[in-house]
Amino acid sequence: MTPTRQLHPSHPKHELEWVNRQKSYKCDGCKEGGFGPRYRCDRCDYDLHEACMFPKSPTTHDFFKERSFKFFDRPQGNGERYCDACGRDIEGFVYHCKEANLDFHPCCVNLTRVIKVGVTEFRICEEEAPSKCCYCEKKNLGKDTKGRSYASTCENSYYLHVACVTKMIAENSKKDYFRSGDGDNENCLVLKNRVPDRRLSLNRSSKGGKKSRFWKIAEIVLSTLTAILFGNPTPVIINVLLLALNP
Ligand SMILES: [Zn+2]
Ligand SMILES: [Zn+2]
Ligand SMILES: [Zn+2]
Ligand SMILES: [Zn+2]
Structure with missing residues (x-):
């Protein structure tokens, strides 16, 4: 069990308290975004990811x-x-x-090398992605960046930069698409992004409006990555609504 309140060397004035707020925040430790439960000083508006509160070194x-x-x-x-x-x-x-x-x-x-969803795996590419990322449509993020991408192992491989997952969520938090659900949907995040890849924008298959197999998988992968990247210890339920750029 992690303690509910404790001092942290980065904020020696007050104890930080474990609070469950279904809102986005900026971590004052690593300066990256966060969502959901975190360690917080209300008086100073100071937030830390759980990972930043309790680092394991080495x-x-x-x-x-x-x-x-x-x-x-x-x-x-x-x-x-x-x-x-x-x-x-x-x-x-x-x-x-x-x-x-x-x-x-x-x-x-x-982050782990492999994210498994049933029989489908998303694996970290050792080198640059061999094909375009389905969110930003680029192979590389930039000349000097070394960010990795995940590739799916299903029939038509999909590539996705780890950075693009963060970008997708950050864009949404600006637009305030984070929303706390009601009842059993407590931990809910709605993603509404415009993606250039038509395959990804098809939320539902043409038959009967049932979600396609790829979409079920994509939702789980995005939920897993969001939970890790945004320091949320409980899996986020993601309602993914990706819209085509040119409908
Ligand atoms: Zn942090
Ligand atoms: Zn404080
Ligand atoms: Zn990308
Ligand atoms: Zn990072």
């Missing part, structure tokens, strides 16, 4: 099993730093491997 990462990572409260090394999982900037708390010059956001440490 730790390992499923992407680089032979490496060891240490926790730091600020970016290490020279120049601008990027997360080697999601490709986004490192601006605060970080896990760093000096020998291999690798960095991870505290939440990104929990």
Whole structure:
């Protein structure tokens, strides 16, 4: 059991309390987004992901099993730093491997190489994605970024940058599409994104309005990734409404 309130060295004035708010927030440790339960000081509007509240140092990462990572409260090394999982900037708390010059956001440490949904697997691509990401339509995120992508192993492979999942959710939180559901749908997040890939925008199959098999899988994968990237310990129920750019 994790404690309900505790002091953290990054906020020595007051204890941080474990609160369950179904709202998005910016973590004051790693500066990344979050959603749902978190450690919080109400007086100062100070929030920490659970992963940032209780870092494990040293730790390992499923992407680089032979490496060891240490926790730091600020970016290490020279120049601008990027997360080697999601490709986004490192601006605060970080896990760093000096020998291999690798960095991870505290939440990104929990990403795994494989996400299994029934018989379908989403695997981390070792190199750049061999095909375009179905969200941003690019193979690479940018010249200097090292973000990874997941590839599905179903008939028509789909590629998705880890960073694009974060982007999809961030765009939604700006538009206030986060909503706390009612009753048993407590932990609910509605994604409404415009995607260029027509295949992805087809929420429902033509027959009988039943969700296609791919969509059932995509929802589970997005829920899993959202829960990890946004430091939400309970799986988020995602209601995915992706709209085609050119309907
Ligand atoms: Zn954080
Ligand atoms: Zn405070
Ligand atoms: Zn990251
Ligand atoms: Zn992408």
